[in-house]
Amino acid sequence: MVLFGLAVCGVALAVYLAAATIRLWLFMDVAAAPGLWQPELFFWTTAGTLFFVSAASFFKMHELRDGGAGIAAALGGRIFSPQTSDSKELQLRNVVEEMAIASGVPVPDLYLLDRERGINAFAAGHDLNDAAICVTRGALELLSRDELQGVVAHEFSHILNGDMLLNLRLIGWLNGILVVSQGGEVIFRGLRRSTGRGAGALLVVASVLYCIGYIGYFFGEMIKSAVSRQREYLADASAVQFTRNPCGLSGALKKIGGLATGSLLDHPRGAELSHMLFGSGLERAWLRALDSHPPLEERIRRLEPRFDGTYPKVQPLPVPEAVPYVMRRPKANPEPAAGLSVLAVTRLLEQVGEPMQEHLELARRLLAGLPGSLVAASRDPFGACALVYGLLLDTDPEVRNRQEHLVETHDSRAVAGELLSLIPALDRLDPQVRLPLLDLSLPALRCLSRDQFGRLKETTGALSAADGRESLFEFTLRYLLLRHLESRFDPRPSKPVQIYGVRGVRKECSCVLTTLARLGHREEHAARSAFARGVLVLQEPKADFLFLPSAECGRRSLERAFAALEGSSPQIKRRLLAACLECIVHDRMVKVEELELFRAIADALGCPVPPWLDCSK
């Protein structure tokens, strides 16, 4: 940010100096030549430069507003179709779903670059809601499952670390600087046709602009590459942390080294996105400081210190490579099977954004344990709608009847029929997998049209109000659903951090903690003491936080509190989540509902939490 500001100032100053010099030179023979310092000229050149740079930056960012899906489509990506029979594609889908469930992130959109033969992948998008992962055909066909998992974990680390937003901003800003040199180029081209009195001066202006812009761009590119190289190391390290299997990632990197086409992208827009890719998408730059990725050998060495620098020969496509995947035997689960352990819950906070290998195992088991009919339903938009309605069904047969009728009137008879076929599987469902099921359905739900989304919104509202009151689970489900889908239909910029002190959001914190305390404790005094324990963790004067009457922490105020908390600093979020956990484990008893609400809170704050570890039985 600071570097960028300096770069812009440098460009503005350079433009001014150039303009002043030219003016001096033009007025050379006139007696009343102005001095080098001309405030008026300075103002105009600076204003002009700033205007062009910011307009260009803004414009580029606007273009990138569509997030991950837009970028994937720009590169010619094809959206993954759930009913494909291609086993490699299905494998990729499974790998991505496991990783998403393990890190508590909604399953991102999956795109395939069918025409790219190199091994590469990228993640793009502004935040977790519009993330997309894009994989080339070469990566799909040439990598084994473990290697693919390593690559996907690398991309997930980019998503979780917020690198995508950073990358998008970098592209936007750099475009701002680049526009100065492009301006020079445009004038050049215009001059070729015109010969006149001002042409000479204009030529000088153009070449000066071009040079300044190019210098700015050069340094900008260097900043970008330096940032990008560090982020790549970080993502490699995180990928190993997620999968606990350095061989997968290093294997993938080695195959890039062994493949003649390596990780190169053919698409013309590949250059623009070079620093978002898994492997370098371009030929090596002539200057090492301009490379967007660290050298391959260096990356492998960090994963495998004994790497000798020889790459395996990789047969390029279309000869498919047959690497059998050996299932790693799942480790015996050392945790006690019954109940949710308090210890596992207190560890949740350390795991925000950092899924471990255990989570991957858990996710794999979770997915394998889900009824096939529900998983199939979650993968197409029609079934996913029915599934969401099914998750909201009441246990009381009378209310349930009414709800089924509501689905028929608000949505359609066909969806109601689909819902009926899902009910047997839904009734046997472990309550702990309800939210992971929602995560699984999100990619399919993103394919709804605007009208269909409107109906989904309306019907879920009617369903949760069918028994006269909206339970906390219904609220949580609906909140997560709308939060993740609304950004698809009317994208809003993510909220900037505005609040730096816990006191700025004390009312909201009270509201969240009170709700959690009341949820976990039936008696008023027990809830009160849990609340007090939570407040203690916030490390602020106790008097600031009031245990609210239940009327004041309804769904509406909870929603408002979430909205306000979103704009608070990471430190506040961390402390609040710690306070929430304290509140949950206060009575040494953890309910599924409490953890679900905790997940919703964490999600609202933009800190995805992996599923609690000992829910596998």
Next chain:
Amino acid sequence: MGPLATVMLVLLGILAVIVLYAVSIYNTLVTLRNQFKNAFSQIDVQLKRRYDLIPNLVETAKAYMKHEREALEAVIAARNQAAASEKRAAATPGNAGAMEGLAGAEMALSGALGRFFALAEAYPELKANQTMMQLSEELTSTENRIAFARQSFNDAVTAYNTSSELFPASIVASSFGFTQARLLASVTAEQQAPRVSFS
């Protein structure tokens, strides 16, 4: 700065704004077009699934309906016809000819299937066959999915058509070849009157 230069600067500014605006319209149109193309792939998936189911259905029925060879062959022929036009439509979603061809072929297929099921009523053993029950259940479910996906596709096409018709987007649309896309007409069971003949 002379007045001429000021005027030039202002004009240049206005021109820049117009160009930026046009580019943003262009990008919106591309996004919308990609959206409806992706929406068509949803229909595509379900249609293919339906075309895969039908031969199995006919194969199962063959053992029972020995005297209805004609009706069975008609179903298969209609299915092949529909599969061919689906391929054409998938290559150019939104293309008027392809969409109409697909809608027509689908209508013929639905008609053939309707006659087939009407005939199957006369074979109680066939109706009780486990595989047959499963297949027809799956077929119904797939048809529901097709209807749902078509709705989504039509909404996306309408959004694209509307924004490419509005002024000033229409200028950008016509100069960069954003042609109007065609909706996929629906062939629901309600619209098809059953044909009864007493011959």
